[in-house]
Amino acid sequence: MTDTLQLQSEAAARPKPAIPLPTSVARAATAAGAVITAASAFLSWTYSSQFPGDLTVSGYPGGLQWITFAGGLLTLLYTLVGYRVPVLRLLAPGGPEGTTVLLAVGSAVTTWFTLIAISVELGGLANLTGGGWVAGVGSLVAVVGALALPRDGEQTQDAKLRVLLYAGKRPELPPTQPESPWVEVPVVLVTLAVALGIFSYGIDTAYAELFGGFLILTGFTAWALNRSGDFTRLAALMQRNRTTAAVGAFVAAGLFPFTQQGGNAEANANLGVSILIFAATALGLNIVVGLAGLLDLGYVAFLGVGAYTAALVSGAAGAAFHVQFPFWAAALLGAAVSGVFGVLLGAPTLRVRGDYLAIVTLGFGEIFRIVVQNLDGTSGPNVTNGAIGISNVPDLNIFGFDFGSPHSLGWFTIGRFANYFELMLLFTAIIVLVFARSTNSRIGRAWIAIREDETAATAMGINGFRFKLLAFALGATLAGLAGTVFVHVNYSVVPDTFQFAGPTPPNSAFLLAAVVIGGMGTVTGPLVGASLFFLLQAKLSFLHDYQLLLFGLTLILFMRFRPEGIIPNRRRQLEFHEAETAEA
Known part of the structure; x- marks a missing residue:
């Protein structure tokens, strides 16, 4: 009864x-x-x-x-x-x-x-x-x-009530x-193919009205599929087939340039490689913010350190050093120098926490931009050419493969930006691997413990300073690695690119928003968040000064309705919805 x-x-x-x-x-x-x-x-x-x-x-x-x-x-x-x-x-x-x-x-x-x-x-x-x-x-x-x-479940509840009245018991589902696996693996592959098709269509929208309609329907469809339980089921399926999903995702991403043929192919490939650079940098920031819980507001400076280092040793006509390292050496040097800067920044500043750390890192980002702007031969030694930056960075040539020239593969033509897209996809795979292995290691568990409660972690024997310094160094290294590709894609590097906030990414505010809205502490969250923000900026450029207003409104809506992010970490999702979980 x-x-x-x-x-x-x-x-x-x-x-x-x-x-x-x-x-x-x-x-x-x-x-x-x-x-x-x-x-x-x-x-x-x-x-x-x-x-x-x-x-x-x-x-x-x-x-x-x-x-x-x-x-x-x-x-x-x-x-x-x-x-x-x-x-x-x-x-x-x-x-x-x-x-x-x-x-x-x-x-x-x-x-x-x-x-x-x-x-x-x-x-x-x-x-x-x-x-x-x-x-x-x-x-x-x-x-x-x-x-x-x-409403959902009303008929199910009525059916349960009828069964209860006539049979005298509650039905168990x-x-x-x-x-x-013969069923799940094809579903995974079809899902990835559909995702590639949707992304390719969105990036190929030729005018703002078409992208606006695409964005509206995609947003409502994602909301509906989440409401239906399809995304939850799909997430569980992907988790059970992690290896297949990961390999399939990178294969699908590698096929993206082949879907972009015709007049807009190079422009779309350029947008694609820029998204990858931005996403890979956001994934490095996710180590600092998402895992270790350290608020870094000057992280884009590490991308700049890697970019300037690679530009100085890549044989650029405007570089102060007339040397040309092989790309693998320039990439390793850029990553290493960025890692050193991460240690130099972290060693004196990681003794502070919270808002104080955020202010210090914000100051570092501005100091970096001002310093490279003043190394122009007038205010300081001529190293970076000041405000005009280092230009004429040559295209890469690795094992005889010229990244600056188009190449034909059967019926497909792969242009300059598509070449760099595939290279940056390889770098992104390396960064994803480093992030995933770090997260599941003893070091990653220590970072999570520090993020949750540093005092309790220290009481349990975790050296908070050492692990936070390691997070800063690793995050800076990954950003520097992305910066070495960034400078070759853009032919040049200038100081104004690396600001805290501005109308165009990469900047620290957009990177932080990509991590938070994408889903802190996850692998795919920052990648999805970075792709969303970069596409919004690129496709809605007609808004001009209203772009930052749209950016702010997007942040407010996400923080109100999806505070855990688009692809949330399970622990954070439970924290944000603790009341609903308790009621259930």
């Missing part, structure tokens, strides 16, 4: 649908709206071809219509899950209704974003054709239908068992 009353109270406490409609009517309306939204992509939306993507053509989607088409199909797919089709039911272990609402809203927001953009850029709603209005109305019908669906 107690169980019956408890289930009755649980069912009564669950939120009711926002719009009171019979479930069958709501599901049919959602499906119909999704079909209309997807089908409208094959109609013309405007009379004028001046809007990017040429939405005047009927018969096939173009530009932003592809985004709407994808949104409609996803909404339809999860609506069909609600009909309890056995195969599709696997897509939403957490319940399809809330997922369907998010997908329907994401599709509607993307559609109306396009319609409003057409009206604003072309001068009014009169520029919309019937196809545009069909898309707008269809997307709203899908939202209304989705809002009328029962069977635990989820791992699938066969």
